[in-house]
Every structure is written in structure tokens, then in C-alpha cells.
Amino acid sequence: MKNSTIKFVLPIVFIVSITIGFSNLENKKKLNTASEASINLNEPFDIVMEVLTHKRCVNCHPAGDTPLQGEDSHLHNFGIVRGEDDHGLAGYTCNTCHQDENNIYSGVPGAPEWAVAPREMVWEGKTRIEIAQQMMDPKRNGGRSPKEIERHLTEHELVLWAWDPGVDAEGIEREKPPIPKDQYIAAVKEWIENGAIIPNE
């Protein structure tokens, strides 16, 4: 079963990975271009988006059905897919491996409600403005109000896991977002309190 599957699937995965790898490069280039042009880390919006576009966030807001993982944001090993409820498949859920906290023995990361973000909340490949627009749109943010988005971004343990990402299977610490947690939380609150203005909207 799997031998034959692997023979056909591996080359496809390789090609897809290369393709996605190149598309990611393109996306990063786009984001970097935008960053160089307009990022001002005195602005709450920019501080927030520096975090939300980091791999610790984007890896679980993938463009496809497979989450990303690792510092290079590769497609999750083992052909993992989101499933109908974004928590994996019936016989193999996210919680088969990921528990409520990081595991220092296996290097498997964990936090409560570990899951892939729903399809309407894709961030991979999008600009900061596009991410912000969809994040504040109740039709694409799970029906959340701005206050609920604020709570999600500043209190949800799965989101705040980004600052406590643990170590990988080799014992190497995962990269944290480039903004300290307290500064990020303050920026989220200030941005939403002031109307969640999205630049160039």
C-alpha cells in the first residue's frame, strides 16, 4: 500500500514543495518589499502585523489544507491535513501528537485547542493589509467583534504560545516573534481601541 503510494507521492510532494517554496519566496519578497517601504514600529498596526506575519502564526494559517511547520515553514510531515473541523482527521487528530503544552521529551509543540485556522482565515501569502482586512471582517473571522478579536489576539493560549514555542526534536529552541509579548499585547489593544484602522484602506 504505502510503498507504491510513496513512489508516486514523493516526487509529487517534492515538486509541490519546490513550487510552494518558490511561491513562498515570492510572498516573502512581497512582504519584505512592503515592510521596507512602510513599516513603522512606532505604529501599533505595524507592531501587531510584525507578529501576525511571523512563522509561529502563519504556519497554522496555511493557504492549503496542510499546516506548515518548522523554521522554514515546510509542509507538515506525514501528509497531515486539516480535516472537516480543522482538528485533523477522524482517526488521526492534531491531539494524537499535540497536547496542551510543549513536550520537552519528543519536541512536539503543544497548547490548548491546537488546530489549523479555518480556510477563511488563510494568512500564508497575504499582505499585512489583506490579513488585517480579513481578520476584522466578521464574515471571515468567525463572526468575531473587534473586542472578541482583541481577546483572541491577546488572551488565547494558542496565540500566546508563540512566545513559548519550546524546543524541537533536536532540542533547538523555536524562534519567537520579533516583538516582545507585552509590547504586542499593548499594541493590539491600542490599535483596536483606536478603531482598528488599516493603512491604505
Added chain:
Amino acid sequence: MKVAFIINGEEKSVEADENSPLLWAIRDGLNLKGTKFGCGKAACGACTIHVDGNAVRSCSFPLKMAKGKSITTIEGLAENNTLHPVLQAWKEEIVPQCGYCQPGFMMATAALLDKIPNPSDEDIDKNIINICRCGTYYRMRKAIHRAAAIKSQSSIK
């Protein structure tokens, strides 16, 4: 830390580091050697057990989280002297070669059949992602279909 849980229908407790893998508590604390250590990274699936009916990689499941839970290992898959449909199918299809990874596969299969009683080949490919270095996948696929058929007529669900 002393952690109590139900394993294979019996109340047991294990005293060990609360963050240590449940796998060690099962193998070394309770001397249930059927569950195997494979990669230690939750990748190969040799250590798969059930916690409250769900497949879990016990090498990546801390002992403390087992508190009060109901755990099933390969030793508990049969009821009395009646083989579970998965065990029966594995025997009929003569699946194992070296056998090391098979308990994990059987536990993953048992969990799958509880959720998807009659899995398609695609369901099997996507849900059973354990690793067998002997390459018994072909026989396992047949056994999984066989187990589904047996289970549909079995008193052991």
C-alpha cells in the same frame, strides 16, 4: 508525582516525573511491554495507545495528563479470551514481519474503526500514518478491510 488512571479496565497508579512520557509509565512502571518505543518524536506511531478512546502517541504524552483518564494498550484490546476484530484480522492476514511496529498500527486501526467503521483505501492512507520498516503496508491494508468486516459482525466493538 503519583498519577492514577484506568488502564485496560483496571485502576492503576504510577509514581514518576509528571512530565515523563506515559510510554515509560506503561512499559516500566506497569510492565506492559506491548507498547513500543520507536522514534520518540511522535513520528513513527509505534507507541500508539488510546486515551479516552482516541489514538495518542504515548512518547509525546506526559504522565500528568493521564490522570483520571481511561487508557487502552495493545494488551487490553482483547476482551477476556476473545480477540478484537483488529487482532483477528492481523492474524488471518499474517501481517507482521519483524512485528515491532505492529502494536502501534493495530491501536491506530482500532481507533480508526471506532470513528470510520468501513474505511476506504483513502481513509486508510490518510489516517494510518505509522511507519513499518518491513514494509507490511500491503498486508495491513487488507487486514484493516478485513477487521472492518469482522467488526461489523462482532460483539466486540
